[in-house]
Amino acid sequence: MATVSAPTPSGRVTAPRPPVRKAPSPARKAVEPTLGLLEQIAGMMLLFGKAAAACVTPPFSWTDEFIEEAWLIVRRCAIPVIISTTFFGLGAPGLQGGNITYLFGTVDRLGAFFVMASVREFAPWINGMVVAGVGGTAIAADLGARKVREELDALATLGLDPVREIVAPRFLALGIITALMNLVAIVFGLVGGYLATLVFQDTLAGYLATFTSNFTLPDLIGSVVKTSLFGFIIAICACYKGMNVKGGPEGVGRAVNQAVVMAFAGIWVFNFMFTTTLLAAFPETGNLH
Numbered sequence: 001m002a003t004v005s006a007p008t009p010s011g012r013v014t015a016p017r018p019p020v021r022k023a024p025s026p027a028r029k030a031v032e033p034t035l036g037l038l039e040q041i042a043g044m045m046l047l048f049g050k051a052a053a054a055c056v057t058p059p060f061s062w063t064d065e066f067i068e069e070a071w072l073i074v075r076r077c078a079i080p081v082i083i084s085t086t087f088f089g090l091g092a093p094g095l096q097g098g099n100i101t102y103l104f105g106t107v108d109r110l111g112a113f114f115v116m117a118s119v120r121e122f123a124p125w126i127n128g129m130v131v132a133g134v135g136g137t138a139i140a141a142d143l144g145a146r147k148v149r150e151e152l153d154a155l156a157t158l159g160l161d162p163v164r165e166i167v168a169p170r171f172l173a174l175g176i177i178t179a180l181m182n183l184v185a186i187v188f189g190l191v192g193g194y195l196a197t198l199v200f201q202d203t204l205a206g207y208l209a210t211f212t213s214n215f216t217l218p219d220l221i222g223s224v225v226k227t228s229l230f231g232f233i234i235a236i237c238a239c240y241k242g243m244n245v246k247g248g249p250e251g252v253g254r255a256v257n258q259a260v261v262m263a264f265a266g267i268w269v270f271n272f273m274f275t276t277t278l279l280a281a282f283p284e285t286g287n288l289h
Contacts, residue, residue, distance in 0.1 A: 040262075044240045047167065051236070054161070054168040065169035073135045073177045078184065080130045085123050085185040089192020093117035098196045108206025110197055112214040118189030119219045120285075125271060127185040128230035131178050132263040136238040139170050140259040143242025144252035152243060162243070171235040178231030179224050186223065218282040226274050230267050237263040 054062070097113045117123075143166065146152055152162045190211070197207045241259035245251045279285060 040240070043244070044236045047163070047240050047243075048232070048236050050163045051167045051171040051239070054164040055172050059164075062164060062169040062172075065165070066173050069170050069173040070177050072138075073131065073173055074181075076134050076138065077131050077177075077181060080134060081127055081181050081185050082188050084126050084130055085118075085189040086192045086195075088122060088126055089114070089118055089189040090195045091192075093122060094193050094196025095199065098200045102200050107197060107200045107202040109210050110193060110202075111207040111209065111211030114190060114193040114211055115214045115216075115219060118186050118193065119215065119223050120275065121271075123185040123189040124182050124223050124227045124230070125267070126189075127178065127182045127227055128234070128267045128271075129264065131174065131181065131231065132234045132237075132260055132267065135174060136234045136260055136263050137256050139174075139235070139238040140242040140256045141252060143239055144245040144255045147243055147245045148248055148252060167235075167239045167243075170239060171232065174231035174235040175228050176231070178234070179228035182224060182227035216282070216285050218278065218285055222274070222278045222282075226271065229270065229274070233266040233270060234263045237266060 093113060094110070097117070098107055098110055101107050101109050101113075143152075146166075152166070155162050155165060194204060194207055197204065238259045241255040241262070242252075245255045247254070
């Protein structure tokens with residue numbers, strides 16, 4: 001019911017006072033961030049299921065967009081991945097690990113160390129960080145701009161599914177290309193290790209001999225599968241934040257930053273869980289020969 005103002009003694013009618021809003025309680029303030037995070041995680045899980053279903057069920061209307069996005073990711077991420085893995089392999093595990101092995105006169109054992117450094121951990125991790133920082137930001141910004149311009153709503157009005165038409169090709173492209181880029185990262189990580197052996201005046205034969213004697217098939221398959229799942233995580237974080245932008249152009253910038261941070265956190269958590277499971281399932285991968 002509308003509130004009617006009573007006249008004052010002077011005969012003027014005063015405007016009704018707006019209702020007083022109570023400030024949220026401290027308990028509500030403490031719970032709201034957690035609830036918001038859980039809501040976003042649930043939304044990303046639902047988007048993951050819809051995107052995965054769209055990739056394997058007809059109509060496959062996303063094939064041309066998939067090829068375009070895959071090539072775009074390769075063009076933007078190949079050079080940063082090559083440079084990062086080469087110099088990281090030379091610096092952190094190469095020179096630092098070489099300093100330790102040089103004290104014992106066994107620089108050739110650096111090859112065994114690079115099974116863990118390049119194949120199992122550092123190369124996949126750097127690859128995921130580069131793809132998230134370069135490809136993930138581009139996807140989040142693109143979808144955020146489309147959301148602000150109401151292009152996603154226009155697709156729904158035309159009877160097209162935005163998940164099938166926009167999310168599915170990017171989801172599949174990041175999952176496949178990140179795994180393929182990981183093979184490039186492994187190779188150039190090993191190149192960095194070889195450059196480190198030259199610094200300590202050792203031979204390539206000894207480096208490769210200890211590498212091949214410790215390299216196992218579970219290491220390679222696990223590395224490829226892990227980075228493929230990295231790509232799916234990046235795609236879901238970027239697409240979800242881009243499709244749920246609020247606040248106009250400024251909101252697009254915030255969504256891009258949030259997407260990258262969430263992708264980084266997701267990669268770190270998943271990497272720990274995956275590596276722990278792999279070492280438990282294949283204990284021989286942790287032995288040095």
